[in-house]
Amino acid sequence: MGTAYTPGLTVTPNTIVRKTRKLPIKGTVLVKKGVRVEPETIVARADLPGDLDQIKVANLLGVNPGEIPQKMLVKLDETVAEGQLIARTTFFFGLFKSEARVPAAGTIEYISDVSGNVGIRRPPKPVELTAYVRGTVVEVIPEEGVVIETPAALVQGIFGVGGEREGTITIMPEPDRTIEPRDITDALRGKIIIGRRLITGEALRHAARAGVVGVVTGGIVDKELIELLGYEIGVAITGDEAVGLTLVLTEGFGEIEMAQKTFDLLQSLEGQEGSINGATQIRAGVIRPEIIVPRRDGAAPGERAQGGGELKIGSRIRIIREPHFGRLGAVTELPPELVRIETGAMVRTLRAKLNDGKAVVVPRANVELV
Amino acid sequence: MDIEQADSFLITDCGSTTTKAILILKKEGSYRLIGRGEAPTTVEAPFDDVTVGVITSVTELQELTGRKLLDGNTIICPKRGQDEGVDLFLSTSSAGGGLQMCVAGVIKAMTAESAERAALGAGAIVIDVLAVDDGRKEHERIERIRHLRPDMFLMAGGTDGGTRTHLAELAGTLLAADTKPRFGAGFKLPVIYAGNVDARAAVRDIIGKKMAVKDMPNIRPRLEAENLAPAREAIHELFLEHVMQQAPGYNRLMSWTSGDIMPTPMAVGRAVQTFAEEEGANALAVDIGGATTDIFSVFGEIFNRTVSANYGMSYSICNVLKEAGIANVSQWVPFDLDEPKLRNMLRNKMIRPTTIPQSLPDLLIEQAIAREALRLSLEHHKLLAVGLKGIQRRRTLSDAFSQTEAAETLVDMMALDWVIGSGGVLSHAPSRTQAAWMMLDGFQPQGVTTLAVDSIFMMPQIGILSEQHPAAAGEVFRRDCLIVLGSAVTAVGHGKRDGEAALKLDLATSDGRSIKETVRYGEMRLIPLELGQTAEGTITPTKRFDVGAGRGRPVEAQLKGGSVGLIVDGRGIPRRLPDDDATRRAKLNEWAEALGLERVE
Numbered sequence: 001m002g003t004a005y006t007p008g009l010t011v012t013p014n015t016i017v018r019k020t021r022k023l024p025i026k027g028t029v030l031v032k033k034g035v036r037v038e039p040e041t042i043v044a045r046a047d048l049p050g051d052l053d054q055i056k057v058a059n060l061l062g063v064n065p066g067e068i069p070q071k072m073l074v075k076l077d078e079t080v081a082e083g084q085l086i087a088r089t090t091f092f093f094g095l096f097k098s099e100a101r102v103p104a105a106g107t108i109e110y111i112s113d114v115s116g117n118v119g120i121r122r123p124p125k126p127v128e129l130t131a132y133v134r135g136t137v138v139e140v141i142p143e144e145g146v147v148i149e150t151p152a153a154l155v156q157g158i159f160g161v162g163g164e165r166e167g168t169i170t171i172m173p174e175p176d177r178t179i180e181p182r183d184i185t186d187a188l189r190g191k192i193i194i195g196r197r198l199i200t201g202e203a204l205r206h207a208a209r210a211g212v213v214g215v216v217t218g219g220i221v222d223k224e225l226i227e228l229l230g231y232e233i234g235v236a237i238t239g240d241e242a243v244g245l246t247l248v249l250t251e252g253f254g255e256i257e258m259a260q261k262t263f264d265l266l267q268s269l270e271g272q273e274g275s276i277n278g279a280t281q282i283r284a285g286v287i288r289p290e291i292i293v294p295r296r297d298g299a300a301p302g303e304r305a306q307g308g309g310e311l312k313i314g315s316r317i318r319i320i321r322e323p324h325f326g327r328l329g330a331v332t333e334l335p336p337e338l339v340r341i342e343t344g345a346m347v348r349t350l351r352a353k354l355n356d357g358k359a360v361v362v363p364r365a366n367v368e369l370v
Numbered sequence: 371m372d373i374e375q376a377d378s379f380l381i382t383d384c385g386s387t388t389t390k391a392i393l394i395l396k397k398e399g400s401y402r403l404i405g406r407g408e409a410p411t412t413v414e415a416p417f418d419d420v421t422v423g424v425i426t427s428v429t430e431l432q433e434l435t436g437r438k439l440l441d442g443n444t445i446i447c448p449k450r451g452q453d454e455g456v457d458l459f460l461s462t463s464s465a466g467g468g469l470q471m472c473v474a475g476v477i478k479a480m481t482a483e484s485a486e487r488a489a490l491g492a493g494a495i496v497i498d499v500l501a502v503d504d505g506r507k508e509h510e511r512i513e514r515i516r517h518l519r520p521d522m523f524l525m526a527g528g529t530d531g532g533t534r535t536h537l538a539e540l541a542g543t544l545l546a547a548d549t550k551p552r553f554g555a556g557f558k559l560p561v562i563y564a565g566n567v568d569a570r571a572a573v574r575d576i577i578g579k580k581m582a583v584k585d586m587p588n589i590r591p592r593l594e595a596e597n598l599a600p601a602r603e604a605i606h607e608l609f610l611e612h613v614m615q616q617a618p619g620y621n622r623l624m625s626w627t628s629g630d631i632m633p634t635p636m637a638v639g640r641a642v643q644t645f646a647e648e649e650g651a652n653a654l655a656v657d658i659g660g661a662t663t664d665i666f667s668v669f670g671e672i673f674n675r676t677v678s679a680n681y682g683m684s685y686s687i688c689n690v691l692k693e694a695g696i697a698n699v700s701q702w703v704p705f706d707l708d709e710p711k712l713r714n715m716l717r718n719k720m721i722r723p724t725t726i727p728q729s730l731p732d733l734l735i736e737q738a739i740a741r742e743a744l745r746l747s748l749e750h751h752k753l754l755a756v757g758l759k760g761i762q763r764r765r766t767l768s769d770a771f772s773q774t775e776a777a778e779t780l781v782d783m784m785a786l787d788w789v790i791g792s793g794g795v796l797s798h799a800p801s802r803t804q805a806a807w808m809m810l811d812g813f814q815p816q817g818v819t820t821l822a823v824d825s826i827f828m829m830p831q832i833g834i835l836s837e838q839h840p841a842a843a844g845e846v847f848r849r850d851c852l853i854v855l856g857s858a859v860t861a862v863g864h865g866k867r868d869g870e871a872a873l874k875l876d877l878a879t880s881d882g883r884s885i886k887e888t889v890r891y892g893e894m895r896l897i898p899l900e901l902g903q904t905a906e907g908t909i910t911p912t913k914r915f916d917v918g919a920g921r922g923r924p925v926e927a928q929l930k931g932g933s934v935g936l937i938v939d940g941r942g943i944p945r946r947l948p949d950d951d952a953t954r955r956a957k958l959n960e961w962a963e964a965l966g967l968e969r970v971e
Contacts, residue, residue: 024550025550049548051512051546052512052542052545052546052548054508054539054542054543054546065535109545110542110545110575110576112538112542112572112575112576113572114534114535114537114538114569114572115534115535115536115538115539115542115572116535117538117539117542119542119545119546119576158721158722159717159721221710221714222710222713222714222717223710223713232688232692233688234680234686234688234689234692234693235661235680235685235686235688235689235720236685236686236688236720236721252714252717252718252721252722253713253714253715253717253718253721254711254714254715254718280721282684282685282720282721282723320718320722320725321718321719321722321725321726321727321728321732322715322727322728322729322732323728323729323732325715325718341728342728342729342730343727343728343729343730343732343733343800344800344801344968345726345727345798345800347726362728363725363726363728365724365725365726366725366726366728368722
C-alpha cells in the first residue's frame with residue numbers, strides 16, 4: 001500500500017482534445033464529418049421558440065373571460081402582423097368600442113376563456129453554435145451538434161470566470177510581477193495574456209476595456225475578483241459572467257505562483273492562436289477552465305493525457321492547504337499506515353521535502369501533482 | 371421469494387460524486403452491516419453510464435467482505451446457495467444533480483408553499499417557486515424557468531371550486547417559457563397538475579400540446595387541508611418514467627434492482643420517519659454536504675424536509691460566509707481571524723473540495739462555518755415547516771393576497787427528542803465531542819435532546835430497505851448506522867451574571883452512580899455516561915431558566931449515555947457570546963476544556 005493516486009489538472013503540450021458542441025434544443029447541423037473548422041465556424045443552428053406575448057384581452061375589452069371566443073377576430077394558429085386588431089367589442093349600440101391589438105407579429109397560440117388572455121408566439125429566434133476550437137469534425141450528432149477533435153496543447157486551470165473566446169497567447173513582459181493597470185496597453189487587444197503571479201481587479205477592468213480577450217495567472221486575491229465582478233461568487237459555478245474577458249487561474253486564490261511546468265508550456269506557445277474558456281463547475285461532472293492551443297504541425301500524440309496520477313517517491317507536488325499552502329516539493333516517503341495529524345484525525349499522509357529543504361508531513365488529500 | 375425470509379441485501383446509493391454500496395446479512399439471528407464499498411459515480415463523461423460506478427463499488431465490497439456478489443458484470447440476485455449473491459438488490463440515486471423541480475401555486479404563502487413541501491418531501495431539489503404574488507414580473511418568471519430547465523414541474527393553486535383565472539395565467543407563463551426538460555432532447559416537460567380540479571381543462575387547453583400534463587388531486591383542496599401524498603407519488607412515478615429513463619445507464623440499473631430506484635433524499639426521509647415512529651419521538655436529521663444541507667424533521671406525525679441548496683462545506687462554502695457574515699463565523703473561533711486570508715482559504719476549499727484540515731486552527735474554522743451552515747439551514751427549515759397558513763380568518767382569495775402573517779413553525783426545539791447529524795464535517799469530525807458541540811451551537815436544541823451521528827452516511831440505504839424489509843432496516847440502523855453521542859441538557863434563558871446557578875441535576879445512573887450537580891450560567895459540563903447507560907431523575911432549573919416545564923420548574927427525565935457522554939449546557943438560549951473578543955476567546959477555550967477538547971490560543 002505504498003502507492004496512492006491524487007487528482008491534478010492536465011497540463012500537456014500534446015494531447016487529443018475532443019470537444020462536444022451541442023445545441024440547447026434540436027436543430028440543424030451545418031457541417032459534415034471530416035470537415036476542418038475554425039473557432040468561429042458555425043457548426044449548427046437552431047430556432048429557439050420566440051417569446052410569447054400574453055394579451056389580457058378580456059381586460060382590454062372590458063368583458064368576461066367567457067365571452068372572449070366570440071369577440072376574437074382571428075383564430076387559433078393564425079398568423080398575425082404587428083399592430084393587427086385581434087379582438088373587438090362595441091357598447092351602446094356601436095357608439096363605443098374597445099379593441100385589442102398585438103404588440104408584435106406572431107402566431108395565435110392559445111385563447112383562454114378562463115383567464116381571458118390570448119397568447120401570441122413571436123417568430124423563432126435563431127441560435128448559432130460555433131466550433132470554439134480549430135480542428136476536425138469527427139462525429140456528427142444528428143440534429144444536436146458535433147464532436148470536434150484536434151491535437152493540441154492543453155492547460156486546465158483551477159478556476160475561471162467568463163466564457164469561450166479566442167486570442168493570441170502573449171506572455172507579459174515581466175511575468176513574475178503582479179499585473180497592474182499600467183501594464184495593460186492597446187497592443188494587448190485580441191490577446192490572451194499570461195502572468196505568473198497575480199492580477200489586480202483594476203488591471204482586469206482595464207484589460208477588458210483594452211480588448212484583451214483572456215487573462216491567465218497563477219492566482220488572484222479574492223477581493224480583486226469581487227472588484228472585477230461587482231459581486232461575490234457564492235457557489236463554484238461560473239462561465240456566464242459578463243465581464244468582457246475570460247480569466248483563468250491555474251493555481252488558486254491568494255499569493256500563489258503558477259507552476260513552472262504550466263508557465264514553461266504557455267511560454268512555448270507564445271504567438272500562437274488559442275481558445276480559452278473560464279467555465280468552472282466543481283460538482284458532479286467537474287468542469288475546469290481551459291486554454292487550448294491546436295498544434296500547428298497537426299502531430300497526434302500516442303495517447304490522451306490525463307491530469308493526476310500515481311504518487312511515488314520523488315513525485316513533484318504542490319501542497320494545496322494550510323499550513324503549507326502553495327509550497328512546492330517532492331515526495332520522500334509514503335507511509336502505508338494511518339497517521340494522527342494535528343487535528344486529531346487519522347489519515348493517510350506523505351512526507352515531502354519542500355523546495356527550501358524543509359521536511360514536512362501532509363495529508364495525501366492535500367497535495368496535487370505538478 | 372417471501373421478502374420476510376430475505377437474509378441478504380445489497381444496496382447502492384448513487385450520489386453526485388460517489389457511489390456507495392453496502393452489504394447487509396443476517397448473522398446469528400440478527401441483521402448486520404457486513405461491509406461498504408465505494409467508487410466514483412459515472413453518470414458523466416467519459417463513462418456516461420451509472421452502472422459502471424455501481425459495479426466498481428460492488429467489486430470493492432466483494433473484495434472487502436469476501437462474499438461473491440458479481441458474476442462478471444452482473445450482480446448475483448437472487449442468491450445462489452448461501453454464500454453467493456443477495457436476496458435483494460436496491461438502489462437510491464441523487465446523481466446528475468438529483469431530481470430538479472420547479473413548483474408553482476397561486477399564492478406564495480399558501481398553495482405555492484404546499485407545492486414546495488410536496489416536492490421536497492418527494493426528494494426533489496426545488497429550484498424555484500413561482501406564484502402570482504411572488505413579486506416578480508411575468509417576463510422575469512419566464513426568463514427564470516427557461517434558464518433553469520427543470521426535470522419536471524408541479525403546478526398547484528386554488529382550492530377546489532376556487533380560482534381558475536390565476537391557474538390559466540400560470541399555465542400561460544409556463545407555455546411562454548416553453549422550457550425543455552434537462553434530460554432527453556425532444557421529450558415533453560412533465561407537468562403534474564395538482565391544483566383546483568375545476569381548472570384542469572383550462573390548464574390542459576393551454577399547455578397540453580407542448581407538455582406532458584398529469585392530473586392529480588388538489589394538494590390544497592380546502593384552505594384548511596393539505597393533501598400532499600398523491601402529488602408526491604406522481605413525482606416519484608414521473609421521476610422513474612421520465613428522469614431515470616433519460617439519465618445515462620439508469621435503464622440498465624432499473625432492470626437489475628429488486629424494487630424501484632428512490633431519490634436519495636426521499637430514502638433518508640423514510641429512514642428518519644421510520645426511526646421517529648418506532649421511537650415515538652420528535653426527530654430532526656441533517657445531512658450537511660459539500661453543496662447543500664438537507665434537513666428532515668418529524669414532529670408528531672408531520673414530516674418535513676428542506677434543502678438549503680447553497681449551504682455546504684465545499685462547493686458552497688463561500689456562500690455560507692457570504693450569508694452568515696464574517697462576524698458570525700469568527701465568533702466561534704478562539705483566535706484572531708484575518709479576513710482576507712480567511713476568504714482566500716475558503717475559496718481554495720471551494721475549488722479543491724477534497725482537501726482536509728491539517729492544523730487545529732484550520733479545523734476550527736471549518737467547524738465554525740459548519741455551525742453557521744447548520745444555523746442558516748435550520749432557519750430555512752423553520753420557515754417551511756409550518757402549519758397551514760390562511761385558515762385563521764374567513765376571507766376571500768383576493769384578501770389573501772395581502773396576507774403576510776407568518777404561521778407558527780412546527781419545529782419546536784423544546785419538544786425535540788433527537789438530533790441526528792450526517793455529512794463529512796459531522797460524521798468524520800476527528801472527535802465525536804466536536805460533532806456534538808457543532809450541533810449544539812448550530813441548532814441550539816432546548817431542554818433534553820439526544821444527539822447522534824450517522825456513522826458512514828447509510829441513511830439512504832436504510833430508508834429504501836425500510837420499504838422492503840423494515841425489520842432488517844431497523845436493526846442495522848440502530849446497531850451499525852446510528853452512533854449515539856449522548857443526551858444534552860440545555861437551559862433556555864439567560865442569567866444576570868456569569869456563574870450564577872442555572873440548573874441542578876439529581877440523577878441516578880443505570881450503573882448505580884448518583885449525579886448531584888449544579889451547573890452555572892455560562893458553563894458547559896461533560897458528565898461521563900457511556901453508551902447503553904442511562905441517568906434518571908430530576909433537572910431543576912433556577913428561576914430564570916427553562917428546561918421544558920417552564921422557568922424554574924423541574925422536569926423528570928431519562929437521559930441517554932453515548933460515545934461523548936451527558937452534556938449539560940448552561941450557556942443560555944438564545945446563544946449570546948461575549949462581545950469582548952478576549953472574554954469570548956477565553957470562554958471558547960474554557961468550554962473546549964470542559965468538553966475534554968484542546969485549547970487553541
